[in-house]
Amino acid sequence: MKARIVTLPGDGVGPEVTAAAVAVLHAVAARYGHEFVFDEQLIGGGAIDATGEPLPSASLAACQAADAVLLGAVGGPKWSDPNAPVRPEQGLLALRAALGVYANLRPLQVHPSLANLSPLKNDRLRHVDVLFVRELTGGMYFGARTRSADAATDECRYTVAEIERVVRRAFELARDRRRHVTSVDKANVLETSRLWRSTVQRIAADYPDVKLEHQLVDSMAMLLLTRPNRYDVVVTENLFGDILTDEAAALAGSLGLLPSASLGDRAPSSGPAGHLLPATGEGSSVRPAAASTLMGLYEPIHGSAPDIAGQGVANPVGAILSAALLLRHSLQLEAEAVAIEAAVEQVLRHGPHSRDIGGQAGTAEVLDAVLAAIEDHADNAAAFFCGARACG
Ligand SMILES: NC(=O)C1=CN([C@@H]2O[C@H](COP(=O)(O)OP(=O)(O)OC[C@H]3O[C@@H](n4cnc5c(N)ncnc54)[C@H](O)[C@@H]3O)[C@@H](O)[C@H]2O)C=CC1
Numbered sequence: 001m002k003a004r005i006v007t008l009p010g011d012g013v014g015p016e017v018t019a020a021a022v023a024v025l026h027a028v029a030a031r032y033g034h035e036f037v038f039d040e041q042l043i044g045g046g047a048i049d050a051t052g053e054p055l056p057s058a059s060l061a062a063c064q065a066a067d068a069v070l071l072g073a074v075g076g077p078k079w080s081d082p083n084a085p086v087r088p089e090q091g092l093l094a095l096r097a098a099l100g101v102y103a104n105l106r107p108l109q110v111h112p113s114l115a116n117l118s119p120l121k122n123d124r125l126r127h128v129d130v131l132f133v134r135e136l137t138g139g140m141y142f143g144a145r146t147r148s149a150d151a152a153t154d155e156c157r158y159t160v161a162e163i164e165r166v167v168r169r170a171f172e173l174a175r176d177r178r179r180h181v182t183s184v185d186k187a188n189v190l191e192t193s194r195l196w197r198s199t200v201q202r203i204a205a206d207y208p209d210v211k212l213e214h215q216l217v218d219s220m221a222m223l224l225l226t227r228p229n230r231y232d233v234v235v236t237e238n239l240f241g242d243i244l245t246d247e248a249a250a251l252a253g254s255l256g257l258l259p260s261a262s263l264g265d266r267a268p269s270s271g272p273a274g275h276l277l278p279a280t281g282e283g284s285s286v287r288p289a290a291a292s293t294l295m296g297l298y299e300p301i302h303g304s305a306p307d308i309a310g311q312g313v314a315n316p317v318g319a320i321l322s323a324a325l326l327l328r329h330s331l332q333l334e335a336e337a338v339a340i341e342a343a344v345e346q347v348l349r350h351g352p353h354s355r356d357i358g359g360q361a362g363t364a365e366v367l368d369a370v371l372a373a374i375e376d377h378a379d380n381a382a383a384f385f386c387g388a389r390a391c392g
């Protein structure tokens with residue numbers, strides 16, 4: 001397959017972990033016979049420094065023409081003055097909105113060999129497998145803001161259509177899992193949450209095979225720590241999802257471990273003119289990406305981690321697993337996604353581990369171990385295939 005992937009390394013540890021994820025994608029392309037063309041663009045603080053804009057129009061245009069986008073992180077102390085006229089985070093929000101990636105999937109699993117890193121007792125962490133589906137392009141992050149000398153407001157607005165599409169996505173995803181959706185809101189106080197809850201209830205009628213429960217966000221924050229293994233798919237609005245998933249990362253052992261996929265709707269199969277279609281290139285012998293590509297933005301859930309930026313110690317696992325999600329969701333390369341996930345699993349089981357998960361390894365050492373494990377996985381898969389077909 002041939003695919004065009006825009007990379008947006010961004011700020012702080014963003015470039016360090018994105019470089020690792022790109023190295024993994026290069027390895028997968030070489031091993032499985034794909035051609036991935038990478039196009040690096042500016043976003044965030046670096047883009048402000050270079051152009052005055054957190055999302056330059058050239059970056060956005062490149063993303064809109066790509067098969068998928070891989071992002072590191074944006075922000076940092078240099079651009080965090082509360083009175084700054086423009087902020088790196090605005091670039092990321094603008095990108096999410098422009099790409100229409102309204103469903104942010106944030107899977108959480110607790111690897112058994114890391115369970116002792118969590119502040120929770122080990123028995124609470126057994127069989128934790130949660131898929132958070134966070135609404136990503138509405139709510140307070142996108143509402144009108146006002147500021148006067150002694151007051152400020154941030155509007156939280158949701159339409160029925162915005163709620164409906166992300167909730168449907170959550171129910172669809174639950175059908176491929178344990179068929180249990182927990183919808184998180186604050187319906188005892190907020191009007192947007194009451195609209196959210198009544199919309200969820202109506203949609204649930206179309207999914208009688210999926211069990212639905214509602215949970216208020218404050219008690220959910222507590223239940224996530226006390227009974228994390230009772231949840232399957234958790235769907236919630238933008239701000240609540242942002243907060244709950246950072247909390248959830250503490251269960252896994254580090255914020256550096258968690259990936260995400262932000263998805264829009266599949267583009268219609270409109271033939272070569274569709275802007276989401278890949279460039280195939282003259283005389284290319286590789287297959288183009290699927291005709292109805294799913295626009296996706298892939299990023300680790302962590303931020304730019306200024307406290308460790310530039311030291312070569314950031315955990316690249318969240319970014320590498322985001323690359324696996326890119327292969328799965330945007331390029332439909334399931335076997336390749338599984339190869340990356342299996343490689344990461346092997347490295348989490350046997351090491352080397354980065355500092356945030358109790359080891360001494362730097363980013364490069366973890367990356368090298370993942371690359372070696374990908375080769376092992378591909379060799380084993382080839383041997384199995386050959387054995388099954390009795391080829392020489
Ligand atoms: N998607 C994005 O680009 C996001 C950007 N940010 C921005 O990042 C900046 C810093 O925000 P913080 O609140 O400090 O959150 P953060 O996620 O950058 O860091 C929180 C803590 O987690 C650690 N950490 C994060 N990623 C890690 C990794 N890969 N390996 C090892 N340790 C890691 C950091 O060292 C820090 O101690 C801010 O400007 C914020 O706006 C924050 C969250 C998301």
Ligand SMILES: CC(C)CC(=O)C(=O)O
Nearest residue numbers: 089092093242301302303
């Ligand atoms: C705009 C981002 C900085 C918000 C965030 O923390 C996130 O999406 O995880």
Ligand SMILES: [Mg+2]
Nearest residue numbers: 242243246301
């Ligand atoms: Mg966040």
